Amino acid sequence: MHKSTFNCTKCGECCIYTTVKLSEEDMQRIEKLGHKEFHEWDHIIRAPVLKKNKDGCVFLRKKGDKFLCSIYGNRPEVCRKYPFFDTDVVEDCRPVSMEKMLKGK
Numbered sequence: 001m002h003k004s005t006f007n008c009t010k011c012g013e014c015c016i017y018t019t020v021k022l023s024e025e026d027m028q029r030i031e032k033l034g035h036k037e038f039h040e041w042d043h044i045i046r047a048p049v050l051k052k053n054k055d056g057c058v059f060l061r062k063k064g065d066k067f068l069c070s071i072y073g074n075r076p077e078v079c080r081k082y083p084f085f086d087t088d089v090v091e092d093c094r095p096v097s098m099e100k101m102l103k104g105k
């Protein structure tokens with residue numbers, strides 16, 4: 001998958017399974033939308049992260065067979081960059097599928 005031709009299928013896997021680290025700017029921007037209980041402290045990475053419920057990120061919504069971000073225009077920086085952080089090419093953007101592939105399953 002190349003950044004220039006990447007086409008997100010809105011499968012939602014990244015919003016369900018990944019941990020989204022938040023910057024101060026991310027939190028201020030989302031708070032301005034009226035949200036309060038959307039972050040928590042992650043003791044492993046020692047940073048604030050987006051809260052999750054049993055269905056993944058608290059801002060994820062299912063519409064038909066697609067998953068959509070309910071704060072898309074104000075989503076965190078990490079979500080904007082995903083899945084291209086320090087490269088323009090990735091094997092797969094789906095975290096669970098990627099994990100299986102790396103384990104050779």
Ligand code: SF4
Binds near residue numbers: 014015050061068072
């Ligand atoms: S903020 Fe939006 S894009 Fe980011 S993880 Fe949550 S639902 Fe996905």
Ligand code: SF4
Binds near residue numbers: 011012015082
């Ligand atoms: S895992 Fe990939 S295809 Fe699925 S929603 Fe995330 S970026 Fe889009």
